[in-house]
Amino acid sequence: MSERITIAIDPDIAELVPGFLDNRRRDVDKLRALLAAGAFAEVRLIGHSMKGAGGGYGFDAITDIGARIERAALAADSAEIEAGIAALADYLARLDVVVGD
Amino acid sequence: MNTAESRQDAGKVLLVDDDQDMLKLLSAWLAAAGFTALTASSGSDALRQLAAARPDIVVTDLFMEEMDGMTLVTHVHAENPLTPVIMLSGSAQIPDAVRATHLGTSAFLTKPIAKEAFLDEVMKHIRPRSRAGDARFGTNLIYRSDVMSELLEQAELVAMGDVTVFINGETGTGKEVLARAIHDASRRRQHPFIGVNCGAIPEQLLESELFGHEKGAFTGANNRHDGLFLAADGGTLFLDEIGDMPLGLQVKLLRVLQDFEVRPVGAVKSVPVNVRIISATHNDLEALVEKGEFREDLYYRLNVVPLKMPRLAERAEDIPLLLEHFLALHAQRAGTPKKRFAPDAITYLSASEWPGNIRQLANAVELCATLYTGDIIPLAMAQRALRQRPAQMKTLKDAKADFERNYLVSVLRISGGNVANAARIAGRNRTEFYKLLNQYDLDAASYRDGGDEQ
Numbered sequence: 001m002s003e004r005i006t007i008a009i010d011p012d013i014a015e016l017v018p019g020f021l022d023n024r025r026r027d028v029d030k031l032r033a034l035l036a037a038g039a040f041a042e043v044r045l046i047g048h049s050m051k052g053a054g055g056g057y058g059f060d061a062i063t064d065i066g067a068r069i070e071r072a073a074l075a076a077d078s079a080e081i082e083a084g085i086a087a088l089a090d091y092l093a094r095l096d097v098v099v100g101d
Numbered sequence: 102m103n104t105a106e107s108r109q110d111a112g113k114v115l116l117v118d119d120d121q122d123m124l125k126l127l128s129a130w131l132a133a134a135g136f137t138a139l140t141a142s143s144g145s146d147a148l149r150q151l152a153a154a155r156p157d158i159v160v161t162d163l164f165m166e167e168m169d170g171m172t173l174v175t176h177v178h179a180e181n182p183l184t185p186v187i188m189l190s191g192s193a194q195i196p197d198a199v200r201a202t203h204l205g206t207s208a209f210l211t212k213p214i215a216k217e218a219f220l221d222e223v224m225k226h227i228r229p230r231s232r233a234g235d236a237r238f239g240t241n242l243i244y245r246s247d248v249m250s251e252l253l254e255q256a257e258l259v260a261m262g263d264v265t266v267f268i269n270g271e272t273g274t275g276k277e278v279l280a281r282a283i284h285d286a287s288r289r290r291q292h293p294f295i296g297v298n299c300g301a302i303p304e305q306l307l308e309s310e311l312f313g314h315e316k317g318a319f320t321g322a323n324n325r326h327d328g329l330f331l332a333a334d335g336g337t338l339f340l341d342e343i344g345d346m347p348l349g350l351q352v353k354l355l356r357v358l359q360d361f362e363v364r365p366v367g368a369v370k371s372v373p374v375n376v377r378i379i380s381a382t383h384n385d386l387e388a389l390v391e392k393g394e395f396r397e398d399l400y401y402r403l404n405v406v407p408l409k410m411p412r413l414a415e416r417a418e419d420i421p422l423l424l425e426h427f428l429a430l431h432a433q434r435a436g437t438p439k440k441r442f443a444p445d446a447i448t449y450l451s452a453s454e455w456p457g458n459i460r461q462l463a464n465a466v467e468l469c470a471t472l473y474t475g476d477i478i479p480l481a482m483a484q485r486a487l488r489q490r491p492a493q494m495k496t497l498k499d500a501k502a503d504f505e506r507n508y509l510v511s512v513l514r515i516s517g518g519n520v521a522n523a524a525r526i527a528g529r530n531r532t533e534f535y536k537l538l539n540q541y542d543l544d545a546a547s548y549r550d551g552g553d554e555q
Contacts, residue, residue: 010216016125051191056123056215
């Protein structure tokens with residue numbers, strides 16, 4: 001499953017996208033640490049933010065994964081959170097960004 | 102960002118969100134569309150920026166730690182009830198949307214949000230650009246102070262709305278001038294603007310003056326009289342000193358406002374009228390209501406949009422402009438060359454208390470311009486013109502402090518918050534200037550346009 005995913009982003013925000021994606025890569029590590037500590041409230045917050053911002057940057061998948069993590073954290077479902085984190089890591093690894101319409 | 106800079110005139114947006122990625126995203130969208138975006142990462146940060154930045158719209162996230170969006174809306178509206186607020190929320194909760202609407206937010210949007218939808222909402226709700234120096238509205242009003250420009254911004258917004266307006270302000274502050282400006286900017290501008298001073302006319306006369314009377318309705322009523330409501334039909338009726346209206350007439354006025362029809366004295370039939378009411382008083386109407394001297398139901402009918410006309414001393418920055426205006430008026434009337442006030446006379450007049458407000462200032466200018474035969478009216482003459490009300494003068498110390506503070510604010514504004522330049526203008530070194538700013542609790546940073554930009 002190493003098929004690449006190409007997303008075309010809005011030129012107006014092209015400069016912001018690398019920083020946004022770096023933050024999500026950081027979220028992967030942060031989420032793993034928080035999950036290990038059982039800090040569901042913090043996990044939920046990160047999921048909530050990802051859900052809110054992802055689609056705006058052009059990454060609907062990040063919104064979907066964020067919503068999934070938020071829901072799972074609310075239910076304190078560690079396995080589902082783990083799966084959400086894995087999905088995020090996988091998506092980021094396969095992602096190629098091009099500027100354009 | 103350069104392209105955005107050149108078109109940056111669409112308005113100033115204050116964005117509030119504790120998520121930096123959201124702030125950056127929305128800022129970039131706004132900048133590309135020609136807006137100036139200011140960002141705050143918390144509610145308290147937003148409140149700190151609000152007074153100095155005076156945004157044309159606030160966009161806030163609902164769910165923030167420390168202070169949530171709902172609380173922020175309340176604070177924003179306490180500062181200026183007409184600032185539109187758009188609320189963003191991570192989840193589409195109907196109770197939240199309902200509560201936000203009740204609190205006076207203009208729109209409630211759910212994240213993730215698409216660029217077009219977001220910009221559409223901002224453009225739809227943003228209030229017209231603040232317009233100090235713009236002559237469209239209130240051309241008869243002379244000002245450059247913030248307090249007046251805020252007031253006129255509100256007045257201009259309500260002008261088109263056709264709502265009932267209530268103006269409170271001391272005698273001589275120009276309440277009728279404001280009422281007329283509202284009328285002139287309204288859809289009723291082609292129809293009459295009629296003003297009546299409710300305190301100056303005896304009760305019986307006022308009744309027939311307002312509502313009209315039939316021929317023979319009372320002794321001396323030799324002709325039918327339409328009354329001011331009918332005369333103002335389609336236009337605006339300005340009821341000045343409404344607080345002095347006798348209770349008996351208040352009931353009749355209330356009935357007109359409820360039914361949109363008047364019944365002339367002695368008539369059997371009512372006549373429909375279409376009139377916008379702007380009322381004004383120098384009294385504290387709420388206190389009159391409490392004392393039972395003014396009907397509470399009428400008070401609420403009239404006080405739909407309250408506007409507060411500031412005292413002249415509260416807008417001391419405007420005094421030099423007003424002096425110029427009245428000097429020009431005098432010259433025109435007298436057919437003489439326009440005189441000027443000496444700089445120290447202007448300083449003195451700007452720091453005076455003016456209990457009689459603009460009316461007193463106009464009289465003082467008239468007196469000076471008439472009595473002084475030279476071209477430049479000196480301080481002594483200005484003092485003499487004001488000495489008639491010595492009891493109401495401030496102490497020199499207070500007057501100096503007021504002047505100094507106003508002066509520092511003006512210098513900061515002129516220098517765009519640059520302390521080095523401000524100090525140079527004031528003829529002080531930076532250390533001394535900082536000391537002065539501290540003394541008056543002024544923050545240079547809040548006069549910098551757009552906060553940290555550049």
